[in-house]
Amino acid sequence: MNKAEQIRELARLHKDQLPLNFQFMEIIELEAERKKLTYTGKSLLSARHPFHIQVKKPCKALIRIL
Amino acid sequence: MILIFSEVNDLSTLAVAGYLDDYGVPYTVVLKTDTLRYTDADKGTLYIGENKICLKDIHAVWFRRGKFFIRSNAFKDRELDLYLYENNVIIEDYVNYKLEQVKSIGSAAGLHVNKLIVLEKAKACGLTVPDYCLEHDFQQQDATYIVKGVNGNTHFNSDQLRIILPVVKLNDSHSSGLSFFQRYTEKKYELRIFYLHGRFWSMAIFSQNDPQTTTDFRKYNKERPNRNIPYTLPTAIEAKLTCLMESLSLNTGSIDMIVTPSLEHVFLEVNPVGQFGMVSLPCNYNLEKEIADFLKS
Amino acid sequence: MTYFKLFTNCIVSKGIARSLICDLQRQSSTLIPNDLVAIITELDSATSVEDLFRQYGAENRETISEYLAYLTENEYGFYCESLEEFNRFPPMSTAFSGSGKITNAVIEVSEDMERNLGTILEQLNGLRCTSLVLMFYRPMDIDGLQSVLERFDGTEISSVEIVTAYHEAVGADFLKNLNARLTPLTSILFYNAPFDRTDPWDRNIYFDVRFSRSNIHSFKHCGIVSAAYFDTNFPKVLEAMNHNSCLHKKIGIDIHGNIKNCPAMETSFGNIRETKLAEALEHPGFKQYWGLTKDDIAVCRDCEYRYICTDCRAYTGRTHIDTGGLDTSKPLKCGYDPYTNEWAEWSVHPLRQEAIRYYGLEELVRNNE
Numbered sequence: 196m197n198k199a200e201q202i203r204e205l206a207r208l209h210k211d212q213l214p215l216n217f218q219f220m221e222i223i224e225l226e227a228e229r230k231k232l233t234y235t236g237k238s239l240l241s242a243r244h245p246f247h248i249q250v251k252k253p254c255k256a257l258i259r260i261l
Numbered sequence: 262m263i264l265i266f267s268e269v270n271d272l273s274t275l276a277v278a279g280y281l282d283d284y285g286v287p288y289t290v291v292l293k294t295d296t297l298r299y300t301d302a303d304k305g306t307l308y309i310g311e312n313k314i315c316l317k318d319i320h321a322v323w324f325r326r327g328k329f330f331i332r333s334n335a336f337k338d339r340e341l342d343l344y345l346y347e348n349n350v351i352i353e354d355y356v357n358y359k360l361e362q363v364k365s366i367g368s369a370a371g372l373h374v375n376k377l378i379v380l381e382k383a384k385a386c387g388l389t390v391p392d393y394c395l396e397h398d399f400q401q402q403d404a405t406y407i408v409k410g411v412n413g414n415t416h417f418n419s420d421q422l423r424i425i426l427p428v429v430k431l432n433d434s435h436s437s438g439l440s441f442f443q444r445y446t447e448k449k450y451e452l453r454i455f456y457l458h459g460r461f462w463s464m465a466i467f468s469q470n471d472p473q474t475t476t477d478f479r480k481y482n483k484e485r486p487n488r489n490i491p492y493t494l495p496t497a498i499e500a501k502l503t504c505l506m507e508s509l510s511l512n513t514g515s516i517d518m519i520v521t522p523s524l525e526h527v528f529l530e531v532n533p534v535g536q537f538g539m540v541s542l543p544c545n546y547n548l549e550k551e552i553a554d555f556l557k558s
Numbered sequence: 559m560t561y562f563k564l565f566t567n568c569i570v571s572k573g574i575a576r577s578l579i580c581d582l583q584r585q586s587s588t589l590i591p592n593d594l595v596a597i598i599t600e601l602d603s604a605t606s607v608e609d610l611f612r613q614y615g616a617e618n619r620e621t622i623s624e625y626l627a628y629l630t631e632n633e634y635g636f637y638c639e640s641l642e643e644f645n646r647f648p649p650m651s652t653a654f655s656g657s658g659k660i661t662n663a664v665i666e667v668s669e670d671m672e673r674n675l676g677t678i679l680e681q682l683n684g685l686r687c688t689s690l691v692l693m694f695y696r697p698m699d700i701d702g703l704q705s706v707l708e709r710f711d712g713t714e715i716s717s718v719e720i721v722t723a724y725h726e727a728v729g730a731d732f733l734k735n736l737n738a739r740l741t742p743l744t745s746i747l748f749y750n751a752p753f754d755r756t757d758p759w760d761r762n763i764y765f766d767v768r769f770s771r772s773n774i775h776s777f778k779h780c781g782i783v784s785a786a787y788f789d790t791n792f793p794k795v796l797e798a799m800n801h802n803s804c805l806h807k808k809i810g811i812d813i814h815g816n817i818k819n820c821p822a823m824e825t826s827f828g829n830i831r832e833t834k835l836a837e838a839l840e841h842p843g844f845k846q847y848w849g850l851t852k853d854d855i856a857v858c859r860d861c862e863y864r865y866i867c868t869d870c871r872a873y874t875g876r877t878h879i880d881t882g883g884l885d886t887s888k889p890l891k892c893g894y895d896p897y898t899n900e901w902a903e904w905s906v907h908p909l910r911q912e913a914i915r916y917y918g919l920e921e922l923v924r925n926n927e
């Protein structure tokens with residue numbers, strides 16, 4: 196039995212303790228989810244601030260040469 | 262000095278910090294990963310890793326994410342760890358209490374609210390809330406009911422799995438553990454409201470046109486995103502919400518409401534550390550600057 | 559009574575002959591006739607739908623119904639059941655905001671400057687400039703590019719675009735090497751290439767790669783106005799409504815190290831050898847064009863595209879000067895006529911030949927033909 200099935204089984208066994216929305220739960224594998232959501236851009240850690248700098252193009256063209 | 266408790270990936274903090282930089286106002290960002298200490302030296306000194314800040318130099322605090330806490334090195338012994346934890350909590354509470362004495366946004370205590378208490382207080386303040394009940398057994402009703410987690414979480418992670426607990430519309434009878442049932446409210450649009458020290462910035466979300474998003478707008482439709490536009494709350498509703506926020510001792514938060522087809526305002530919930538970026542950007546409210554101005558002044 | 563509200567994040571940009579709905583949320587613009595603008599304006603001033611039909615009479619009933627259907631089907635607007643509801647939707651603020659003393663920079667990097675790039679970047683970072691373009695009018699080998707990009711370590715610059723000459727070694731391995739380190743590089747253009755091609759960024763190469771057969775030997779190539787550069791997005795449109803859409807918060811450094819609004823502008827506010835960028839910024843003339851919007855510019859003020867178009871002050875038609883001495887002429891390199899709604903090749907227009915000569919663009923124009 197894999198992990199997802201185990202959870203479903205537990206939820207079934209303890210039906211009378213768990214709130215009703217557990218009977219409608221969906222289980223997804225995080226790895227698959229993470230792959231789907233990965234931001235293919237990049238973020239860099241700023242030296243001055245404890246923040247990630249999101250690398251992205253500016254919202255307008257800075258030059259128009261072509 | 263402005264003290265900001267936040268997280269490394271928080272874009273809203275970054276945007277507010279940008280304005281503080283413009284103003285040349287000094288600020289320090291404390292991350293959840295930082296190691297914090299406190300001593301009474303100089304009438305109270307905070308140590309953030311290598312840095313130290315005297316409490317008397319702090320004129321404003323923003324509890325964006327997190328609060329003062331002591332990372333304890335576990336003894337791996339249940340009793341010892343418990344003792345240390347109980348000891349640390351008193352110090353943490355004390356330091357956070359001292360931090361809250363200056364102008365602040367959010368609070369250490371207000372990071373979590375109890376949904377059931379919130380609903381009772383909302384009713385007491387005169388707000389309309391959907392009928393709800395806590396029951397084991399659900400008998401089919403004339404009206405449509407939905408069931409949702411009482412803690413407001415729609416999912417949680419366990420190991421490599423994500424368990425999603427959807428908001429479900431109920432059509433038949435069910436039995437289960439104690440559950441939170443709420444009468445389904447038809448909506449013309451939803452409201453997402455940012456509250457800060459008595460002021461409101463509201464956004465209407467038009468999601469009804471799109472069957473994908475009728476129960477929860479966070480299930481996002483990228484093709485045809487819901488329309489999000491600025492909204493002005495009736496003053497009577499603002500007064501009731503202010504009453505609620507004050508009774509919950511919240512100086513900030515993000516509030517969810519519904520406007521029904523008959524234009525009634527129905528209160529759903531309040532999140533003390535809600536995202537304001539999702540209201541600020543679509544409505545061009547520039548709340549990042551409002552917050553920077555508030556902290557600076 | 560029923561009222562109709564245009565979603566307030568859709569902005570009507572009225573042109574002299576036709577207009578545009580700029581949908582800031584969905585980032586797209588649509589042309590509409592000015593008749594429809596009149597109706598939208600009427601409805602927006604809280605005229606009820608019933609009154610509108612009455613005003614326009616029976617003969618226009620069908621047209622108005624069609625217009626309203628068009629607006630609702632495309633989700634440009636919605637019906638309100640009462641004036642009270644209608645009034646709960648205030649207009650969206652069109653103020654432009656954002657932090658940073660400078661947000662974008664364009665630098666022509668001479669070989670001399672390349673060695674001192676570090677100090678320039680440090681200054682730009684201090685002004686909290688986040689995006690910049692580096693123009694190299696020469697081929698750059700992989701080591702050269704890598705050492706340029708290393709200078710960005712520890713800055714908060716979030717986008718670097720590079721323009722450089724194509725050479726034999728540029729290929730898949732070259733790009734892979736360039737991608738090996740995480741840098742803020744977002745696009746690289748190789749001019750003088752044997753072919754024209756654009757490869758948008760993907761999971762393998764984190765920046766756009768463009769190859770062009772054009773020979774970009776100076777900044778005279780810049781300033782093109784074409785529909786391809788029109789862009790509808792929140793910050794862009796709001797900036798254009800309040801500021802000069804090209805020069806606001808921009809700084810340029812030309813090939814000689816002169817600090818300017820853009821490398822192609824005439825006025826210099828000092829040279830990087832002796833002037834700090836922050837000092838140049840304080841020069842009374844530096845920001846003179848920052849507040850000049852398309853509403854102030856001849857012809858453009860009548861154009862429906864004015865908020866999604868990007869201005870150019872370096873090359874203009876040289877026809878208008880305002881009382882403050884600012885050039886308020888239409889950009890030279892725009893071939894659009896808002897009075898006829900037609901596009902033509904800008905460089906052949908007889909009235910532009912003098913300006914073309916003035917800027918020394920004859921050769922460039924000939925090469926384009």
Ligand code: SF4
Nearest residue numbers: 858861864867892894
């Ligand atoms: S006339 Fe040309 S430059 Fe002016 S706004 Fe219209 S398209 Fe842009």
